[in-house]
Amino acid sequence: MTDKHKKSKKEIIITGFGGQGIIMAGRILGRSAALGDRKESVFTQSYGPESRGGACNAQVVISEEPIRYPYVRHPDILICMSQTGYEKFIMQMTNETILLIDQDLVHLTLNKCDSFSIPATRMAEELGRKMMANIIMLGFCTTITKVVSIDAALDSVADSVPKGTEETNIRAFKKGFDYGLAILKGRDRKAVGKTGAV
């Protein structure tokens, strides 16, 4: 990542269906930046017809400096957990956007920017609760984009989820985190042309 990106603020959009925990994920992300990493962060959630179901989105801005405008115009990070969410924001992506998708729910139609996919919902089902796909996605986002630190993210996951489910949610977070590590490792290996073991 260039210096420009390191200094400047990060604008993030998380999008999906109502009920997937999109808003929750946005709030956790903002909290980890503000409370854990001691940065500035602003979180806005879509409020309109979408909050009655259908596509919804959460917008988070994280910065070292005070944030003067709370909305996101061109996301640095776009997390999509539904096809309609993806299509809605397709025009706002730049070629520097990092796109994270649930690979079972989103079919990419445009290769505009670097994208990373994870079967978050499937993994959550394997863990026993489909509800946790958002937390898995957060873990994945933490490794891939490093927009918040892992400790900050873990603390705010534990503080935000319903009492009694902290342990399973932390497990889900780590699952996504490890998957991200594995994806990055795989990319490195591919870059040097060594994908197999033998």
Next chain:
Amino acid sequence: MLCNWGPHTAFQILQDKGAEIPPEVKMIRIPCTGRISKSLLFKAFEMGADGVALIGCEPGACRYGSGTAAARENTQDMREILGLLGLGKERLRLATFLPDDSELLLQFLKNFCRDIQSLGKSPLALGKATKPEAASKELLSDIISSHDVYACQDCGKCSSTCPLALSGKDFSPRALASSIIAGDLDSSYVNEDVWACLTCGLCYDRCPSGINFPEFIRDARRFFKKAGVDGREAHGGFFQSLMRAMSSPKIKTERWTWLPDNIKLDHESKVLFFGGCAPFFDVFFRHHLSVQTSDIIVDSLRLLNFFDIKPALLKDERCCGHDLLWSGDQENFLRLAKFNVDLIHSLGIKEVVTSCPECYRTLKHDYTNYGLELKFKVTHIYDFLEKEIDKGAVSFKKIDKKLTFQDPCRLSRLEQKADLPRMLIKRLKGDRFQEMPDSKAAAICCGNSAWTGCDSFSKALQVKRLRQAHGTGSDLLVTACPKCQIHLKCAMEDPFLGDELSMEMMDLTSLIAKTICWE
């Protein structure tokens, strides 16, 4: 060792002439060098020889035709094993002489003695064979009561499931147990059958009283060994000798010299890979079965590297002691265990990974059961792989084979981890995976475990197992233990059945290593 025919004449000429034969030469007259098996060659070292020269007739002059050729193979293999063991290839030599070559023979003996003197004393410290002592009856009654064999209800479920009994052998675990309880210790039946048991653990799996029959047999063997009963060791007791040899304090094995260069190791690492005895097996069976069990070690290391683990190796790793423990030699097992544990502790190792089910079982449970305290955790490579692969982002190349799986008794039954290899197999992209009729904890043994009691019945059960494997319609038999490979390969070479049993075999670790890739 001197062949009776050609070279012995040459030796006699030297004696008649009063030639100065080096005094350290101890001549043993043998009928033919071809009959000196690898185990006999090694026995000489075990009995304290510093060097062994096998002296026979020139290739064309062998009275029996093939003697010299056989001797050549045996010495070649043994030299390699001596190398791995750290004893030095140079301590064993094969030479051939015609009856007239007495001067050449004298020269050879002088040179050989000089070379051996420069190498120094053999580091093997097991000169004396253990004397049979009056094995105390208390030991046996302790063994019986510690395993609560008295709880046997004589129901016979063990006999009806024992793969040896099912292949026609007159063998019954419960009858053996009750004979031992009754003190019928000298009968040929007990003395023979206590070594015939495969210790596969199927009977324990079925026993309603939960008597751990394999462990009872293991401990009972200790008693019979002490009483001087012949252990019916397979391959002339070679493997027991080899493992005993590794318990000599001074020996420094050199078992890693053959590793490919592209394996990444880190001597500072806190993760250790424990290899096991596969390199020795490969050399020993090279001319007979041509098994490649050390591939399992290489592929395990590659997989660790694949997941960015650069493990340490024990430079002079000794045998884990499994086979000695299970063939009644607890004393030497404990010596090996102590050496290994001390060495591992001295390196500050936190985790030991192994791919051999027997090493796993022994390191993880038997070391602690016998009072050693471990400051490291023991992981089977499958546990490691399952954890890493489950993190995601890896996939597998297609395998154009139909797979079936041979369970290793130590992992599937004794450690109750039958599902673990299956989880991995299901991730592979084979054409399909088909279980054999007897699988998981009910699987039939590969026919041997501690190199004892191999006979026609264990062979018959291997044949039965291979027919089951063929019956699944599969064309690749996946194994998980080097010994399964060795024993099933041996059964496939049955000359009467020809190609009927032959089937491609590959270890699961190798299969994973060959097909795994980053997405």
